[in-house]
Amino acid sequence: MSSISTSSISTSSISTTEAGPTPAEPVSGLPAGLTFLFAVSVAIAVLGLFASQSLIGLIGPAFDFSASETGFVTTLTLLGYASGLFLLVPLADIVENRSLIVATLAVEAVALAAVACAPTPALFLAACYVCGLAASAIQMMVPAAAQLSSPAYRGRVVGNVMSGLMIGILLSRPAASLVAEIAGWRWFYGGLAVLVAVLAAILAFVIPRRQPAGAVSYARLIGSLWTILRQEPVLRRRAAYQALCMGAFGVFWTSVALRLAQAPFGLGQTGIALFAFAGAAGAVVAPLAGRAGDKGRARGATLLAHLAVIGAMVLAEIGGDILARAVSPAACHGALATLVAAAVLLDLGVVGDQTLGRRAINLLRPEARGRVNGLFTGLFFIGTSTGAGLSGFAWVYAGWPGICAVGAAFGVAALITFLTEQAGGGASRG
Numbered sequence: 001m002s003s004i005s006t007s008s009i010s011t012s013s014i015s016t017t018e019a020g021p022t023p024a025e026p027v028s029g030l031p032a033g034l035t036f037l038f039a040v041s042v043a044i045a046v047l048g049l050f051a052s053q054s055l056i057g058l059i060g061p062a063f064d065f066s067a068s069e070t071g072f073v074t075t076l077t078l079l080g081y082a083s084g085l086f087l088l089v090p091l092a093d094i095v096e097n098r099s100l101i102v103a104t105l106a107v108e109a110v111a112l113a114a115v116a117c118a119p120t121p122a123l124f125l126a127a128c129y130v131c132g133l134a135a136s137a138i139q140m141m142v143p144a145a146a147q148l149s150s151p152a153y154r155g156r157v158v159g160n161v162m163s164g165l166m167i168g169i170l171l172s173r174p175a176a177s178l179v180a181e182i183a184g185w186r187w188f189y190g191g192l193a194v195l196v197a198v199l200a201a202i203l204a205f206v207i208p209r210r211q212p213a214g215a216v217s218y219a220r221l222i223g224s225l226w227t228i229l230r231q232e233p234v235l236r237r238r239a240a241y242q243a244l245c246m247g248a249f250g251v252f253w254t255s256v257a258l259r260l261a262q263a264p265f266g267l268g269q270t271g272i273a274l275f276a277f278a279g280a281a282g283a284v285v286a287p288l289a290g291r292a293g294d295k296g297r298a299r300g301a302t303l304l305a306h307l308a309v310i311g312a313m314v315l316a317e318i319g320g321d322i323l324a325r326a327v328s329p330a331a332c333h334g335a336l337a338t339l340v341a342a343a344v345l346l347d348l349g350v351v352g353d354q355t356l357g358r359r360a361i362n363l364l365r366p367e368a369r370g371r372v373n374g375l376f377t378g379l380f381f382i383g384t385s386t387g388a389g390l391s392g393f394a395w396v397y398a399g400w401p402g403i404c405a406v407g408a409a410f411g412v413a414a415l416i417t418f419l420t421e422q423a424g425g426g427a428s429r430g
Helices: 006-011 032-045 052-063 067-087 089-093 097-117 121-147 151-183 185-206 218-231 233-261 269-294 298-326 333-361 366-423
Strands: 016-018 210-212
Touching (some): 032 151, 052 067, 052 121, 052 185, 052 269, 067 121, 067 218, 067 366, 089 097, 089 218, 097 210, 121 151, 121 366, 151 233, 151 269, 151 333, 218 233, 233 298, 233 366, 269 333, 298 333, 298 366
Antiparallel strands (some): 016 210
16 A cells, blocks of 8 residues: 555646646635535534434334443444545545535435435445445535635635534534434434435536546545545654544534433423534634634644633633533523533634644645545544543443543643644644
């Protein structure tokens, strides 16, 4: 695998051409209408990835999952997503992008319908994996948006599209909770299947065609991933930061619904949905982080993002454990408000770090943006799935304090990794 040369695969074989007489590098930002379309598209496509985090209290009994097994519903979906990032997203460098995106979204719609109708645990889990696999269409759209804007505007464009992505991630939980409260959890997945199918039909007529110029075998394309990862320290560093931040994100959001359902909060699906809506406020930082990167302030913004993740887990322990034990159910408003603040702060840190990372990696290799984005997102979603998987064990053996400890450990590891890179002089441009 190491014998594959970057020049033969990344530059010569897979150059790209746009439909029409567009220049090699655009000179302005993406038109507002198209930016909005990309943002809405990724928001819809991502809804199924995290919905199970707020539905585990309903899905578990439906399939007789134990408390430690429920976290693996989200874990398996995210592992499917990571597989798609490594195996499907690189195809954006050799396959016409609009056709690839539409076909992948169509598979996601079918998989969501299968999740809604699955009669057995095995079929349900298999459909969850395929759903995650096909949701990787998101990361075919993000580099497509970056490709259509100039480097000077790329941070802003990526930040705006990322706002849609993160809003979709953050709203997936409350949307799932509200639909489940009214009609049941299967109706959420069934309705989402219809929505994704409609989205695929719209994009088939609206997204600009982008035909990569080169012709390389799939085996060589996938083989080049290792070469790119080995030769791009910014990619490795940014993927490590975000993997650790998303580990904290995964462990918190997979378990917080269980904590909110307990005393003194005693929230039902509607209350949990409102909590998740409040946490979605963290998505506002994405455009701000993108602009900070464009202005050369990525280092300071990254440091603040990591400190926010650690601070969020401290607040989560205070609100969900220390204050919650000290008050009666009738006087738990302060504890609940502290948990809300923790959720917002966590999302601010994770979204900020991810937006800065996406801006950095989208400046690396214009001819290989599909593979670069696939590597970046695939690596950090391993962190997300790890956090989601650990949440079940932490909850069973240590309760909410264990959840907060694991989340804080992820945040501290991200900060130490960042400071170590700074000390080594390698982070100045990331």
